[in-house]
Amino acid sequence: MGSDVFQPGITAGRLDPDSYAEHFSDLHPRLDAHEALVAADRCYFCHDAPCITACPTDIDIPLFIRQIATGTPDAAAKTILTQNIMGGMCARVCPTEALCEEACVREAAEGKPVLIGQLQRYATDHLQEQGIHPFSRAAATGKKVAVVGAGPAGLSCAHRLAMLGHDVVVMDARAKPGGLNEYGIATYKTPGGYAQTEVDWLLQIGGITLQCGTALGDGFTLDDLREGYDAVFLAMGLGGVNALDAEGSDKDGVRDAVDFIADLRQASDVAQVPIGRDVVVIGGGMTAVDAAVQAKLLGALNVTLVYRRGRDRMNASVFEQDLAASKGVRIVTHAVPVAVHGNGSVREIEFEYVDDAMKGTGQTLRLPADQVFKAIGQTLIGDGIPELDGRKIKVSETGRTSVAGVWAGGDCASGGDDLTVTAVAEGRDAAMDIHKVLVG
Amino acid sequence: MADLRSEFIGIKSPNPFWLASAPPTDKEYNVRRAFDAGWGGVVWKTLGFDPHVVNVNGPRYGAVFGADRRLLGLNNIELITDRPLQTNLDEIKAVKRDYPDQAMIVSLMVPCEEEPWKKILPMVEETGADGVELNFGCPHGMSERGMGSAVGQVPEYIEMVTRWVKANTRMPVIVKLTPNITDIRKPAGAAKSGGADAVSLINTINSITSVDLDLFAPEPTIDGKGAHGGYCGPAVKPIALNMVAEIARDPELHGLPISGIGGVTTWRDAAEFLALGAGNVQVCTAAMTYGFKIVQEMISGLSDYMDSKGIASVDEIVGRAVPNVTDWNQLNLNYVAKAKINQDLCISCGRCFAACEDTSHQAIAMSEDRTFTVIDEECVACNLCVNVCPVEECITMEAMTPGSTDPRTGRVVQPDYANWTTHPNNPSAKAAE
Numbered sequence: 071m072g073s074d075v076f077q078p079g080i081t082a083g084r085l086d087p088d089s090y091a092e093h094f095s096d097l098h099p100r101l102d103a104h105e106a107l108v109a110a111d112r113c114y115f116c117h118d119a120p121c122i123t124a125c126p127t128d129i130d131i132p133l134f135i136r137q138i139a140t141g142t143p144d145a146a147a148k149t150i151l152t153q154n155i156m157g158g159m160c161a162r163v164c165p166t167e168a169l170c171e172e173a174c175v176r177e178a179a180e181g182k183p184v185l186i187g188q189l190q191r192y193a194t195d196h197l198q199e200q201g202i203h204p205f206s207r208a209a210a211t212g213k214k215v216a217v218v219g220a221g222p223a224g225l226s227c228a229h230r231l232a233m234l235g236h237d238v239v240v241m242d243a244r245a246k247p248g249g250l251n252e253y254g255i256a257t258y259k260t261p262g263g264y265a266q267t268e269v270d271w272l273l274q275i276g277g278i279t280l281q282c283g284t285a286l287g288d289g290f291t292l293d294d295l296r297e298g299y300d301a302v303f304l305a306m307g308l309g310g311v312n313a314l315d316a317e318g319s320d321k322d323g324v325r326d327a328v329d330f331i332a333d334l335r336q337a338s339d340v341a342q343v344p345i346g347r348d349v350v351v352i353g354g355g356m357t358a359v360d361a362a363v364q365a366k367l368l369g370a371l372n373v374t375l376v377y378r379r380g381r382d383r384m385n386a387s388v389f390e391q392d393l394a395a396s397k398g399v400r401i402v403t404h405a406v407p408v409a410v411h412g413n414g415s416v417r418e419i420e421f422e423y424v425d426d427a428m429k430g431t432g433q434t435l436r437l438p439a440d441q442v443f444k445a446i447g448q449t450l451i452g453d454g455i456p457e458l459d460g461r462k463i464k465v466s467e468t469g470r471t472s473v474a475g476v477w478a479g480g481d482c483a484s485g486g487d488d489l490t491v492t493a494v495a496e497g498r499d500a501a502m503d504i505h506k507v508l509v510g
Numbered sequence: 511m512a513d514l515r516s517e518f519i520g521i522k523s524p525n526p527f528w529l530a531s532a533p534p535t536d537k538e539y540n541v542r543r544a545f546d547a548g549w550g551g552v553v554w555k556t557l558g559f560d561p562h563v564v565n566v567n568g569p570r571y572g573a574v575f576g577a578d579r580r581l582l583g584l585n586n587i588e589l590i591t592d593r594p595l596q597t598n599l600d601e602i603k604a605v606k607r608d609y610p611d612q613a614m615i616v617s618l619m620v621p622c623e624e625e626p627w628k629k630i631l632p633m634v635e636e637t638g639a640d641g642v643e644l645n646f647g648c649p650h651g652m653s654e655r656g657m658g659s660a661v662g663q664v665p666e667y668i669e670m671v672t673r674w675v676k677a678n679t680r681m682p683v684i685v686k687l688t689p690n691i692t693d694i695r696k697p698a699g700a701a702k703s704g705g706a707d708a709v710s711l712i713n714t715i716n717s718i719t720s721v722d723l724d725l726f727a728p729e730p731t732i733d734g735k736g737a738h739g740g741y742c743g744p745a746v747k748p749i750a751l752n753m754v755a756e757i758a759r760d761p762e763l764h765g766l767p768i769s770g771i772g773g774v775t776t777w778r779d780a781a782e783f784l785a786l787g788a789g790n791v792q793v794c795t796a797a798m799t800y801g802f803k804i805v806q807e808m809i810s811g812l813s814d815y816m817d818s819k820g821i822a823s824v825d826e827i828v829g830r831a832v833p834n835v836t837d838w839n840q841l842n843l844n845y846v847a848k849a850k851i852n853q854d855l856c857i858s859c860g861r862c863f864a865a866c867e868d869t870s871h872q873a874i875a876m877s878e879d880r881t882f883t884v885i886d887e888e889c890v891a892c893n894l895c896v897n898v899c900p901v902e903e904c905i906t907m908e909a910m911t912p913g914s915t916d917p918r919t920g921r922v923v924q925p926d927y928a929n930w931t932t933h934p935n936n937p938s939a940k941a942a943e
Contacts, residue, residue: 104855104901112578115800136807140776145810 084369221249223480346440551613647713672704714740758787777811
């Protein structure tokens with residue numbers, strides 16, 4: 071604990087340098103070879119394995135673990151990446167406790183699943199660190215596809231299309247590719263610039279042109295793309311954020327959690343990122359937890375995560391909730407923000423307790439706050455996009471939209487959880503469907 | 511990906527991984543699943559004449575487990591196919607027709623007379639099968655009826671039957687050998703003399719896996735009694751490797767193709783059999799433990815290994831280790847090694863200490879803070895510490911450089927090769943000329 075943790079207001083450098091380094095190192099250090107063999111040995115090589123069914127990208131988990139166990143981690147990596155080209159990132163950020171590892175029969179038997187996520191990382195790192203890209207392109211088809219958004223869905227789609235012999239142009243609004251992998255995930259989950267490393271590795275397939283700093287409606291329209299390309303894949307994610315419906319929410323110190331997370335990810339020195347002494351995060355999803363945990367890691371003295379419903383309704387997994395609690399984040403449930411108090415800058419935020427039906431109880435709670443992060447959901451923005459289903463682009467199983475020649479996937483499309491791994495699966499499946507349509 | 515295509519005694523298969531004649535290859539349904547899963551070939555479960563045999567209606571298998579209930583050894587008392595001959599023949603024909611690129615070998619066991627062999631061979635030929643394997647190996651049940659290992663234990667019978675078979679078919683003939691003998695080279699030599707195109711080994715080993723201590727009966731127990739079965743699985747691999755190597759390095763048997771069988775579970779096991787002279791491998795227990803999908807790991811693993819070594823074809827591995835299999839009296843007695851413990855990897859369990867202190871040469875020191883170090887003055891490089899250490903690569907054997915002094919013997923390590931045949935302690939040593 072540095073001497074500046076009690077300093078009120080929003081300041082940088084609350085901790086000593088060693089604490090920053092420790093706080094923002096790997097959440098799960100990579101398994102070494104011995105640990106990987108011990109972990110791999112526990113896999114039973116189940117038939118029609120439940121872990122495969124639980125994986126949105128259907129990675130053949132028993133096979134890749136057996137390949138690790140028999141001393142061929144590069145073969146294991148190929149097994150993983152054939153199904154999920156971003157298997158490296160998914161190994162780091164997937165909520166495995168709610169996917170493959172929850173389904174593991176050893177979770178049922180002993181409450182201790184095989185360490186699937188960590189084994190996956192062991193294998194993919196082993197291959198990628200040698201610079202090996204085990205895929206090559208099919209003969210050129212002469213077809214050209216536009217992909218909007220260089221996040222997990224867009225890059226997964228682009229890679230598969232490139233592999234099948236199509237030329238792909240990927241456009242992204244941000245300065246760097248990667249989407250939420252680069253801008254939206256907690257720093258400690260993907261340290262060492264892995265998001266860019268993975269993108270660089272993925273692009274080794276060839277045939278993919280990146281155009282950063284250009285967005286749908288800001289540089290080009292969907293009609294432009296339909297005219298200039300044989301197919302279009304929309305994967306621009308959710309660019310907007312929901313507004314906070316509380317009096318005084320425009321005060322200084324109140325900001326979107328996604329911006330805080332992005333700034334932190336792009337910071338060259340986390341010690342230079344200012345953080346409040348008293349921080350309140352509003353929301354109950356992964357973004358809320360990522361913001362709250364990182365506020366704590368930056369040296370905030372008091373971090374409170376406030377969610378309007380019960381813990382069982384939180385989108386953040388139990389693992390994430392426990393992680394937040396273990397870092398000292400206080401979780402308050404059944405409370406909705408009603409007013410932000412302060413003279414210019416936020417000093418306190420007031421909540422009203424609500425029941426399970428979200429009905430106000432009249433009871434209130436006031437929390438001191440130098441900084442308030444809103445993590446209450448993101449929204450799709452863009453004009454002239456295909457028909458929506460609720461608040462997202464309506465898509466078929468294979469990502470087809472209401473507009474001929476236009477597919478969509480990832481967070482901007484309906485269906486599926488908003489997870490990296492789901493986006494990768496949707497991008498891959500759309501690519502296969504686009505290929506089918508383009509070459510028959 | 512490396513080219514795994516295999517050609518064994520003229521029989522082509524997409525990879526060198528065949529399923530051995532056993533329950534997994536007893537029916538069309540299983541064999542189709544096997545080929546769909548990627549197996550390069552199968553040896554159909556042994557056929558005999560009708561009336562077909564019957565099996566017990568109780569447990570047929572017994573097992574030996576390692577840690578975490580890993581199946582290390584399997585024992586069985588199942589007999590040859592218990593389905594009508596024609597049913598099997600029809601199914602073999604149907605499968606071969608649909609899978610022309612996979613190898614289809616038919617295992618046979620009929621009485622030890624020429625007529626039955628003369629009769630069954632044309633029936634097999636008619637199926638379009640690629641070859642036959644003569645089951646001279648089964649150690650239980652059939653051997654009581656003068657077949658299986660009862661033939662395989664008498665070289666003269668092997669030679670005689672093999673000769674009959676070769677005289678009565680155009681198909682390549684593989685003779686499957688039993689390990690329940692004293693010198694595997696004798697039955698292999700008999701098969702060769704009889705004209706066999708290849709031998710396959712090992713069949714299962716006579717065994718009782720365990721005893722039920724409430725019933726006082728061997729397992730598997732059938733109504734209170736048990737009979738010995740045939741043992742297979744990872745536990746028998748070392749026995750099989752040795753027998754394969756014995757044949758491969760014998761000057762008389764040199765060049766006799768071998769199909770390696772016995773505990774092949776991973777690509778590495780398969781590669782080891784190939785290196786010791788097997789032209790391909792046959793697998794059973796691994797498939798019975800994990801399902802047919804296991805072959806995917808064997809394929810990717812062997813391919814990765816070949817790529818990493820720059821090996822272009824399976825044949826380049828075959829026999830590559832044979833020149834390095836020798837007799838004890840040819841080992842270099844001037845070679846001196848010492849154990850070395852990597853302190854960064856050591857987890858201080860002390861197993862090496864217990865093994866060395868209690869049962870070997872008192873060559874490991876243990877400090878107050880549980881640091882374990884090798885005492886070079888005592889270490890004979892026996893390798894026991896390496897074998898009991900739970901951490902891979904933590905203890906290694908380091909060769910001493912010639913010219914340095916072995917602190918145990920006080921002698922300078924010599925650069926030249928010298929074996930027991932010239933050693934002064936050998937009463938029959940001949941002085942080097």
